[in-house]
Amino acid sequence: MGMLEITSTPMILVLILGTTGVALPIVSIARRERGSNSFYAVIAFAALAASIAYVGYRFLTGDVAESAVFSKDVLGDDAFGGFFAIAMIIVALFTTAGSFNYMRKRNSPAAYYSLILLATIGMVLVAYSTDLVMLFVAWELMSIPTYVLAGFLKKNPSSNEAALKYFLFGALSSAIIVYAISLSYGLTGSTNIGEVIRGLAALDPSLMPLALLSVGLFIAGFGFKMGLVPFHQWLPDTYEGAPPPVVALLAAATKKAGFAAAIRIVILGMVALSLDWTLALGIIAVMTMTVGNVAAIMQKSISRMLAYSSIGHAGYILIGLAVSPHTPLGLQGSLYQILNHAVMKGAAFIAIGGIVTALAVTHIDKLAGLGRKMPVTAMGLVLSLFALAGIPPLSGFWSKLVLFGGALDAGSTLWWAPWLAIAGVLNSALSLAYYGWITRKMYFEGEREKRIAEPKSVMAVMIFASIFLVGFGIYPEPLIQFVEFAAPVIP
Amino acid sequence: MTSELVDYALVSVALLGIGIYGLAVKRNFIRMLFAVEIIINAANLNLVAFARFLPDSSGQTLALFSIAIAAAEVAVGLSLIIVAYRMYQNVDIADFRSLKG
Numbered sequence: 001m002g003m004l005e006i007t008s009t010p011m012i013l014v015l016i017l018g019t020t021g022v023a024l025p026i027v028s029i030a031r032r033e034r035g036s037n038s039f040y041a042v043i044a045f046a047a048l049a050a051s052i053a054y055v056g057y058r059f060l061t062g063d064v065a066e067s068a069v070f071s072k073d074v075l076g077d078d079a080f081g082g083f084f085a086i087a088m089i090i091v092a093l094f095t096t097a098g099s100f101n102y103m104r105k106r107n108s109p110a111a112y113y114s115l116i117l118l119a120t121i122g123m124v125l126v127a128y129s130t131d132l133v134m135l136f137v138a139w140e141l142m143s144i145p146t147y148v149l150a151g152f153l154k155k156n157p158s159s160n161e162a163a164l165k166y167f168l169f170g171a172l173s174s175a176i177i178v179y180a181i182s183l184s185y186g187l188t189g190s191t192n193i194g195e196v197i198r199g200l201a202a203l204d205p206s207l208m209p210l211a212l213l214s215v216g217l218f219i220a221g222f223g224f225k226m227g228l229v230p231f232h233q234w235l236p237d238t239y240e241g242a243p244p245p246v247v248a249l250l251a252a253a254t255k256k257a258g259f260a261a262a263i264r265i266v267i268l269g270m271v272a273l274s275l276d277w278t279l280a281l282g283i284i285a286v287m288t289m290t291v292g293n294v295a296a297i298m299q300k301s302i303s304r305m306l307a308y309s310s311i312g313h314a315g316y317i318l319i320g321l322a323v324s325p326h327t328p329l330g331l332q333g334s335l336y337q338i339l340n341h342a343v344m345k346g347a348a349f350i351a352i353g354g355i356v357t358a359l360a361v362t363h364i365d366k367l368a369g370l371g372r373k374m375p376v377t378a379m380g381l382v383l384s385l386f387a388l389a390g391i392p393p394l395s396g397f398w399s400k401l402v403l404f405g406g407a408l409d410a411g412s413t414l415w416w417a418p419w420l421a422i423a424g425v426l427n428s429a430l431s432l433a434y435y436g437w438i439t440r441k442m443y444f445e446g447e448r449e450k451r452i453a454e455p456k457s458v459m460a461v462m463i464f465a466s467i468f469l470v471g472f473g474i475y476p477e478p479l480i481q482f483v484e485f486a487a488p489v490i491p
Numbered sequence: 492m493t494s495e496l497v498d499y500a501l502v503s504v505a506l507l508g509i510g511i512y513g514l515a516v517k518r519n520f521i522r523m524l525f526a527v528e529i530i531i532n533a534a535n536l537n538l539v540a541f542a543r544f545l546p547d548s549s550g551q552t553l554a555l556f557s558i559a560i561a562a563a564e565v566a567v568g569l570s571l572i573i574v575a576y577r578m579y580q581n582v583d584i585a586d587f588r589s590l591k592g
Contacts, residue, residue, distance in 0.1 A: 137556055157587075160571065160574050164520065164584065164587065167567065174564070178535070179533060181534070182534045182537035185549075186537060
């Protein structure tokens with residue numbers, strides 16, 4: 001294991017976010033005060049903004065290696081990691097801004113924002129890590145703060161139950177990942193991901209069952225975080241009970257860290273093992289999106305509905321992973337959908353946070369007339385929902401187009417791949433039904449309601465998300481180029 | 492692979508099985524936490540055994556990291572269950588039913 005240059009992106013991110021994250025609680029103790037939420041929120045927001053600016057700067061100066069590299073170091077400064085870093089820091093910015101009003105008059109704001117920053121470092125390092133030891137430590141750095149964040153409302157039984165369920169499944173997923181790492185280490189004698197993949201490619205055929213077990217455990221371990229069926233049971237309860245801004249972080253960012261790790265290890269490792277695993281992933285993808293979307297229709301609470309829709313989206317993203325050995329569009333589509341989903345789902349949960357702050361409701365029937373009561377929040381929510389469904393002028397349409405186009409493209413060598421695209425389109429149509437239902441409730445039902453004060457920070461997030469979704473929907477070129485630059489190339 | 496290494500691997504797989512059984516069958520949160528800990532220790536045993544037989548030190552490094560992190564994880568888990576116990580006077584996960592769909 002070597003040392004990375006101090007100016008490389010992951011090092012600087014650790015420096016900025018880590019220092020701020022550790023300093024916030026210390027400052028809070030030194031100032032001997034409670035409350036003053038805005039002070040800590042602004043500092044955390046500034047640290048995150050500085051980090052995303054540095055990632056962007058590294059991309060613009062061209063110091064970042066294209067695609068995914070496998071260096072001898074524990075961290076690689078590559079475009080793949082940078083891509084995920086940008087997606088995750090956008091979500092962390094959403095969460096910090098969205099918590100501004102939500103956390104007002106609640107306890108220990110310094111600890112809250114500090115935990116968000118620490119979890120963000122964890123997620124970013126998961127995407128950058130090229131060594132299994134680093135990956136495991138980063139995975140835990142991401143998970144442990146989010147367990148606390150999910151249970152942050154101490155007096156609220158739902159928040160506590162959400163945290164307990166999330167903790168149990170999260171701890172199980174980490175335990176399974178360590179076990180998988182131990183097996184692949186025993187088989188290849190190294191913890192460096194590049195060497196593990198090379199070692200697996202040259203494996204003695206008699207040890208193949210152990211290698212299969214290791215890959216299967218990796219999928220299970222990452223699958224818990226990604227919310228793949230059948231590892232999804234914790235997800236609706238946690239997303240319903242935890243504070244909505246925290247759920248934005250869970251749904252839009254920690255889930256993506258699971259995909260980042262899965263793409264780097266499992267997909268590339270499976271190619272090395274030359275396994276015929278595409279069908280298995282394809283079946284999981286179809287099951288995941290169908291279970292997610294069908295269950296979403298029956299929900300009464302909007303957080304729970306979006307939780308199931310989030311399961312459905314994990315299924316769409318998995319389509320790209322399943323067809324990745326047959327077409328480069330597969331991983332590009334997955335990455336594109338990951339970035340869009342981060343913005344869409346992040347914005348949707350921040351909107352719910354705003355609704356909970358202002359009206360204290362999550363039941364869908366109670367949302368009637370929201371379009372008049374909270375016009376900006378409702379607009380942001382509706383745009384995110386339509387983008388999630390993949391309505392044409394919005395950014396979500398293009399990522400689904402690339403994903404399903406990839407599945408059709410793989411059809412020349414993989415007879416069942418076009419069926420994945422068909423399943424995806426059918427599921428999108430199904431999802432439009434419940435998104436349309438919420439929209440109808442918000443705009444076409446309810447009495448003539450007066451406009452009420454909307455949380456300003458939530459409005460800012462909504463406006464940013466709307467500009468992102470509409471802007472990159474009308475002009476998707478830059479995002480497509482970015483995705484092509486960042487997507488790993490499978491040999 | 493020497494036969495001693497196989498012994499270690501068998502014990503480790505047995506521990507993995509016990510852990511998964513515990514998670515599947517028990518409904519007491521603290522017992523489930525134990526089950527997760529058993530899985531982590533199965534992995535640690537694997538790591539240390541492989542590191543001894545390879546020989547290579549990075550497995551032991553990871554085992555040390557994993558022990559330290561597991562301790563942090565248990566601290567968070569137990570604090571969550573203390574909060575739950577104050578609310579429900581119980582640590583049975585089947586009784587926590589404020590969320591359902």
